[in-house]
Amino acid sequence: MRYWSKGLADRSVLNIDWSEKARRISVEDGRALLASVIPSRSIRGDLPPEGAHVVVAGDTQPPIVWRYISVLTAEDFDHIVKLATGAGMVRFLAGQPRGRRLFLRLARLLLGFSVKYIRTWERVKLCPSGSRRDRSR
């Protein structure tokens, strides 16, 4: 995905690749991680609250290769789901030559995800310490 904001000025765009080969995922305290990268006294902007977050990190793709860290809360995933299934996505798919194929692929992924999620929820609920132990390996 390509990210641009006013602060980047004429430095083109940040090309962020969220594919498996280009990013690392961890669940940790995002606030503490950011504070370890930037001296906390000089951080500008709001920081995430303390606690566990999903952290996606990696390097942006050329032309500008910079390390990046994104911190996502559970609420962000709610918003991602809403955007991914919203009117904008419907318009996007309807306007794509391969939209039907992508729709079927998305539908399959959403279905697979739902089943996998329920199994994960059962595992976490029945054996919370076990799944934490697995994760720390």
Added chain:
Amino acid sequence: MWLWSKGLGRLVLPMDFSRSEVVVEEDRLVFKGWVVALKVYWDYRLSLEEKDVLDAMALMADRQVMEHLARTEGLRFVALLVRRSLAFGFAYLRAELGGHFGSREREP
């Protein structure tokens, strides 16, 4: 979501997807919004192509992410997902069928 990159220096950008505007530009899905922080009021745009949408789904299906969501959100998250997916499926089919019948109606 909070985004930090080396090029941003000491600045951590908070991004609120719930307030972003979604538009379709050629073959890309574009989110437009504002980054609001101390002394910062910047517009941003995040554009995704087909591959990025699938990568975002794969990210959500990562084991660690799923465990975290299951622990913090419980079944509420999957309920949201199922409800939204069904609405999305119907909306897409309506758009497809509407376009199909609409284009046939326009034929001479």
